[in-house]
Amino acid sequence: SAQVRVFFLLLMWERGGQTLENSIYVRTEGAWLLNSKKQTYTTNSKEECAEQCETETKFPCRAFLFTSKDQQCITLAENTKTAVLFRRTNAVLYEKRIYLLECKEGRGKDYRGTEAKTQKGVACQKWADTAPHKPNYTPEKYPNAGLEENYCRNPDNDEKGPWCYTTDPNTRFDYCNIPECEVECMHCSGENYHGEVATTMSGLECQRWDSQQPHSHGYLPENFPEKDLKMNYCRNPDGEPRPWCFTTNPNKRWEFCDIPRCTTPPPVPAPGRQCLSGRGEDYRGTISVTESGNTCQRWSSQSPHRHARTPENYPCKNLEENYCRNPDGEKMPWCYTTNATARWEYCTIPSCDGKEPDTPAVDQPEQAQATEECYQGNGVSYRGTASFTITGKKCQAWNSMSPHRHNKTSEHFPNADLRQNYCRNPDADSRPWCYTTDPSVRWEYCNLKRCSDNIQMTLPKPPQTTLEPNPVFFFTSFFTDCIHSNGIDYRGTVARTARGRTCQEWSSQTPHKHDYFTPRTHPKSGLEKNYCRNPDGDVNGPWCYTTDPRKAWEYCDIPKCPPAQYECGKAKTRPKLCAQRIVAGCISHPHSWPWQISLRTSYGLHFCGGTLIDPQWVLTAAHCLEKSSRPSSYKVYLGLHEERALETSVQKRDVEKLFKEPHRADIALLKLRSPAVITDQVIPVCLPKENAVLGGREECYVTGWGDTKGTPGEGYLKETGFPVIENKICNRPEFLNGRVKKHELCAGNIHGGTDTCQGDSGGPLVCLDQDRFVQHGVTSWGLGCAQPMKPGVYVRVSNYIPWIKSVMENN
Known part of the structure; x- marks a missing residue:
């Protein structure tokens, strides 16, 4: 029976040491899925909710939503491939992995991927359409066959596998090229293993x-x-x-x-394209010259460049001759070159839609500067270059399927001008929007105002933060009866809700049973007695379960602390977020990176950067302190934009103590003799959670007054943005060849042209987390400046959070 199957499924999870999210479900925090087919239940845990999904009889359950506060469980007939994803605090989405995979088992009757073209490359007709072919298989007749959109399916269990009606009037239907899910063995490079x-x-x-x-x-x-x-x-x-x-x-x-x-x-394989579509992974043309005019090296050759991208290692990628290809998911087709000084380069492939090939938004220096743009009506006609959402997230390129797969492409919406990652409104929504580069947030509206409005649109409530509380908040508000930010560190004694209800003790299960927020599950959240707390980082502040059986929980009315404090990582001036190289001189908006400091000699000469992490503490690189162990040898300048430091906003501080990381990592702390005064030009950055790790290709930003190699902009604070590169990739022989240690991280454009340089050492690598900047790296070392295949290396700050806190608390 279904109950027996669920029992053994849960037993398998428990005995195997697995959790829901790493066995058959994928977990997304802070998400809500808009589904027309759903069922709502009350459950005490996510495991009970999973049981409801497994035993659902109303429809095939592809996912479920669980809210820990309300103990609400919603089983869903759809997932993020077929339904719209919204942000919602305190909700967690669990999706069954089988419906996210792009491979089939056997005949593929249960295939629920998003392939939508036939083996000959012809686009599929929507199952609900009656033209050009009147279908025998429709969503109405076969509601459980997954006949959504125009995705390949096998509703009749055809022995040849998934198929679809085609958009070609002369071909009624054809089979699709869906790879087999490989379990015992692998085809090609094992992508489907x-x-x-x-x-x-x-x-x-x-x-x-x-x-x-x-x-x-x-x-x-x-x-x-x-x-x-x-x-x-x-x-x-x-x-x-x-x-x-x-x-x-x-x-x-x-x-x-x-x-x-x-x-x-x-x-x-399906017939390849002779033009560029998406990342060009299916390009099978014969172009064999790079964008700079170098001739391509044959893939089977090891001269002049030795490499592992051989026809033997990538047997299904058509690596014949020396034609440009994309065997490994790069941003566009490329090749090794016959030029001994240029290992590899991208190729210029004509676009399938007749437009000029898009260059990735990371290479567009002015993409985020259009702060005064506006849109008419609902923004369907908007053609500007804004590319950030209302909560500061960078937009995903429309031709990209990572991190979010979608059908809003120029092929499906030819009149919507879906170029690069610019905000658009292809489906006539209420205003321009985009998919985001945050894997956990599918889409958001863009940070734009209507042309008729005199003020910026009000931002929605931000999602729950995952930031580590900045030390100044933690130490000053631990016992006070006021809150900073969302009050995650509030430890006061208010025990009554805003509507006057008495709070239930966190350790009690009466009158409201709750398994998630208890002193045992959240030992560091201060869940003693029945005091108001914020164990889940709710943006609206502290809350509690109530003693009223009719009301499960409510927020508490705790006043904000006096505004003398600061919010870490939030600049008063909006940063440019430029993606041009520092070396080439992308000058920042003045004071848009207010945590950046200039580390100087005792007579005022700049030689390194650093970051203000607390009014009295600066983070920098240990190698910047090699010349002297005496604090009096150094000065810290804050609040400056020009290296000359003549602005009235500049603050100068002597250094009281130096602390180098004891295990010789390239990271150090400076204690200032007197705290910096927090102003619009001087604000500390946020620190990451302990051992937090960035996903590959996440875009971050570096700043500094370093060497510009003779290009314009010298003497002004400069910035650049580029992606983080996973250490595994960065340590490949063609990149940094094993030099990057686990306490370090790589970042940069691997084709070069973007980097930090001499004089930037010790400065910050910061990444946008919701609406704040968090420092994930300290600029440490590199092989040259902005060289191809040689990204910069940064000390991973999250590895040293315990050391940083210990030094600050004890000194």
Whole structure:
């Protein structure tokens, strides 16, 4: 029976040490899915909600929503591939992995992927349409067959697998080229391997994908929901020649797995394109010259450049001759060159829609400067270059399917001008919007105002924060009866809600049963007695369960602390968020990075950067302090934009103490002799959570007054934005060849042109988290400046949060 199956399923999770989110579900925090088919239940835990999903009889349950406060469980017939995702505090979305995978098992009757073209490359007709072909299989007749949109399906269990009606009037239907889910063996490079091998070629046990021990990494299951990164099974999420895993051996970061090749031939590939669509992974044309005019090296050759992108390692990628290809998920087709001084370069491929090929938004220096743009009506006609959402998230490029797959492409909406990652309104919504580069937030409206409005549109309430409380908040508000920000660190004694109801004790289960927010589950949240608290970071502030059986919980009315304090990571001047190189001189908006400091000699000469993390503490690189161990040798300048430091906003501070990280990591703390005065030009940055890891390709920003290599802009604070590069990739032989340590991180454009340089050392690498900037890196070292294949290296700040807090508390 269904109940017996659920019992054994839950028992398997418990005995296997698994959780819902790393077994058959993918978890997304702070999400709400708009579904027409749903059922609502009251449950005490996510496991009970999963049981409701498994036993759902109204429809096939593809996902469920669970809210811990309200103990509400909503089973859903759709997931993020077919329904609209909204943000909602305190809700968690769980999606079944099987409906996110892009491969089939057997005949593929249960295939629920999003392939929408036939094996010959013809677009599929929507199942609900009656033209050009009148269908026998429709959503009304076969409601459980997954006949949504125009996705390939197999409603009649055809032995040849999924198919669709075509948009070609002369061809009624055709089969689709859906790869087999490989379990016992692998085809091609093992991209679809979903087996349970969990040891490497040398016999090492694999590290769990959701673990950061012994190796920290960016391949988190929530960042790659379609890659099936569950347990510690070998997978290939990043275009390697075959599946691999991080190992449990501290001395061996990762290794390939020994997955046998299937004896059956791989599926016949669909006909490739002769033009560029998306990232060009299906480009099969014969262009063999790079964008700078270099001739391509043959893929089968190892001269002049040795490499692993060979036809043998990538047997399904058509690496014949020296034609430009994209075998590993780069942003566009590329090749190794016959020029010994240029290892590889991108190729210029004509776009399939006849437009000029899009260059990624990261290479557009002015994309975020259009702060005064506006839109008419509902913004359908908006053609500006805004590319950030109302909560500060960068927009995903419309031609990209990462991190969010969608059908809002120029092919489906040819008149919507879906270029690069600019805000648009292709579906006539209430105002322009975009998909975001945050894997957990599918889309948001853009930070634009109507042309008829005199003021900026009111921002919605921000989502719950995941930031570590800044030390100044933590120390000053621990015992007070007022709150800073959302009051996550409030430890006062208010025990009554805003409407006068008495709070229920957190350790009590009467009158309201709750399994999630207890002193046992949240030992660091101060859940003593019945005092108002904010254990889940609710943006509206502290709350409590009530003693009124009719009302489960309510917010508490606790006043805000006096405004003399600051909000970390929030500049009063909106930053430019420029993506041009520092070396080439992208000058920042004055005082838009108010945590940036200039570290100087005792006579005022700038030589390093640093970051204000507290009114009396600065974070910098240890190698900046090599010349002298005497604090009197250094001065800290704050609140400046020009290196000359003649502005009235400049504050100068002597250094009282120096603290280098005791294990010789390139990170150090400076205690100022007197605290900085917090002004609009001087504001500390936020610190990350302990051991927080950034996902690969997350865009961050660096700032500094460093060397510009003779280009304009010298003497002004400059900035650049570029993606974080996972250490596993950065340590490849063609990049930094194993030099990057686990307490460091890489960032930069691997084709060069964007980097920090001499004089930027010790400065911050910051990333936008909701509406605040968090410092994830300290500028440490690099091989040259802005060189191809040589990204910059930064000390990973999250590894040193305990050390930072210890030094500050004890000094």
